Amino acid sequence: DAKTTQPPSMDCAEGRAANLPCNHSTISGNEYVYWYRQIHSQGPQYIIHGLKNNETNEMASLIITEDRKSSTLILPHATLRDTAVYYCIVRVAGAGGGADGLTFGKGTHLIIQP
Amino acid sequence: DAGITQSPRHKVTETGTPVTLRCHQTENHRYMYWYRQDPGHGLRLIHYSYGVKDTDKGEVSDGYSVSRSKTEDFLLTLESATSSQTSVYFCAISRSFGGGENTEAFFGQGTRLTVV
Numbered sequence: 001d002a003k004t005t006q007p008p009s010m011d012c013a014e015g016r017a018a019n020l021p022c023n024h025s026t027i028s029g030n031e032y033v034y035w036y037r038q039i040h041s042q043g044p045q046y047i048i049h050g051l052k053n054n055e056t057n058e059m060a061s062l063i064i065t066e067d068r069k070s071s072t073l074i075l076p077h078a079t080l081r082d083t084a085v086y087y088c089i090v091r092v093a094g095a096g097g098g099a100d101g102l103t104f105g106k107g108t109h110l111i112i113q114p
Numbered sequence: 115d116a117g118i119t120q121s122p123r124h125k126v127t128e129t130g131t132p133v134t135l136r137c138h139q140t141e142n143h144r145y146m147y148w149y150r151q152d153p154g155h156g157l158r159l160i161h162y163s164y165g166v167k168d169t170d171k172g173e174v175s176d177g178y179s180v181s182r183s184k185t186e187d188f189l190l191t192l193e194s195a196t197s198s199q200t201s202v203y204f205c206a207i208s209r210s211f212g213g214g215e216n217t218e219a220f221f222g223q224g225t226r227l228t229v230v
Binding site for chain 1: 156157159204206212214217219220221224
């Protein structure tokens with residue numbers, strides 16, 4: 001799986017949009033971009049994933065650049081409960097054989113300020 | 115929230131004793147995973163299962179064994195606990211694997227294990 005690069009920490013004001021960047025410049029054509037988050041002392045939580053088109057669900061939007069080398073996770077109206085570590089991960093479509101575990105890097109610690 | 119229950123949630127045990135952690139799911143997902151999370155290492159895969167009685171090793175499998183006799187239960191056993199196995203253990207499930215549809219993983223709340 002391709003590696004990702006994320007800023008170690010970010011701040012965002014409550015009620016504003018939080019934009020979390022992720023660089024995955026070595027991504028290949030069959031790799032998807034996933035976002036998870038982990039709120040302190042809880043298990044990781046799936047947020048969203050996409051291949052090349054922008055995606056939106058009830059939690060967030062995922063914007064993937066046309067060359068697919070980077071993406072941005074957008075939390076449209078951040079609340080204090082969105083304070084967490086956010087992980088950007090890339091995964092090969094239909095991977096089989098070997099350990100199929102998610103590889104979590106260090107992520108971005110997003111702090112929502114009141 | 116996905117129906118995943120880990121038990122126990124907290125455990126303190128002595129070095130050299132066997133310990134079994136249980137993960138129970140009500141989602142009928144095929145894939146189940148055990149991870150450990152330690153400061154400075156992030157989440158690391160211990161073992162995973164791709165069906166009843168079908169399991170395989172992950173990145174950090176030494177000292178651990180697993181069993182899956184039913185779709186809903188995935189057990190992690192520390193055969194002889196050591197202090198280096200003090201960690202937070204997470205179970206995860208997914209309907210499919212790799213990237214694409216139905217591949218998102220759902221995690222349990224974790225088990226905090228302390229080996230003294």
